[in-house]
Amino acid sequence: MRKIFFISASIIEYDGRLRELIEVSKSIGETYYLTRSNSVTPIDEHHIIFTSRGPSTYINFLLFCFKTARKIGKFDVIWADNRKALIPSFLIARLRKHPILIQDARELYMFGDVRHFIGKIGCLVEIMLNRKFDIIICANKERAEIMKRYYHLRMMPLVFENVRKLEFDGTVDDAAFEERYQMSKDKARWKIISTSGCDLDRGIEQLVEAVGRLGEEYSLYIFGNSSMKQEDFIERKIMEIEYKNIHIFGPLKQDELKYAIGMCDIGVVNYHAKDMNNKYCASGKLYEFIFEGVPVITTENPSLKALCERFEVGISCNDYQSAIRKLTEEYEYYQGKAREMSKKISVKSNRAGLKHHVVKALETIERDRSGKYPEVV
Structure with a gap:
């Protein structure tokens, strides 16, 4: 061996x-x-x-x-x-x-x-x-x-x-998780999750504005690592415009992330196109959402756009507000396609x-x- x-x-x-x-x-x-x-x-x-x-x-x-x-x-x-x-x-x-x-x-x-x-x-x-x-x-x-x-x-x-597929490792405490994030108490009809932190290059500011304008029927949960400067910028923006439906947290372990995605309706996969690494991104985040049966909204990077068009598991569009509206209007269709794809990949x-x-x-x-x-x- x-x-x-x-x-x-x-x-x-x-x-x-x-x-x-x-x-x-x-x-x-x-x-x-x-x-x-x-x-x-x-x-x-x-x-x-x-x-x-x-x-x-x-x-x-x-x-x-x-x-x-x-x-x-x-x-x-x-x-x-x-x-x-x-x-x-x-x-x-x-x-x-x-x-x-x-x-x-x-x-x-x-x-x-x-x-x-x-x-x-x-x-x-x-x-x-x-x-x-x-x-x-x-x-x-x-x-x-x-x-x-x-x-x-x-x-x-x-x-x-x-x-990649997220797995429970038996360490997540449902009660403690709910006490901290209170996702089950959120009365919004549509819960949206992004796991890219407050990375401004990835368009998080535009996503926050889009969900904020859509109103109280929508909530955005942001998880992931962020620099203090970027997180402070987004938090100040939320306070200035008085958005009540945006929630920012840090990174999660895989069992916590699986739990959080399962509580949401839409996953956001966002990258910029300023360099080759991001333009031709190979996102594991997309598969994490798909395996949980959650349809996605992605930026228009070539690899993400091709996957959305091929499997119809979501919408690839840099206009977050219109993409969210379109996806929620045809939600059962896109959710069905996400579940269908999750059975085809392994x-x-x-x-x-x-x-x-x-x-x-x-x-x-x-x-x-x-x-x-x-x-x-």
């Missing part, structure tokens, strides 16, 4: 794609996975938690990766989750007997799209190291084609769609597809490195 060292700097409780990738990795081989976590208790005996915080966090992360690699001992594959894991994965591989390198490239930020210095460094790291990895995975076909051209890759990246099949392609690629690389080929009869 292959031994895999999976490296991620993400918080596992809040990262659905990370959890899915780890499950695929476990199905391929014995997987030791290093992640951040809100808990001090590992999920299982192979889970290693990185806990450092502060200005030297990334340096500490690098050192922790090296220390963990020594403890694990020999392994056949290093799987890097996103750009922060690229450097430790590559350096550890250089110090070992060249384990096979896999990278999940979940972001698609181009050097010219990024304004801040740290982001540009990250782009340069990807430009230098992406071609050094044996297998690259991304989130949709559009991204795969762009990456192959931009990074001059030898092979087309594998595609692993963000098909998290298990999505995992199995990636496993098949990764194993096939691993076998080819292992055969090429060993020089052993099957005999031709």
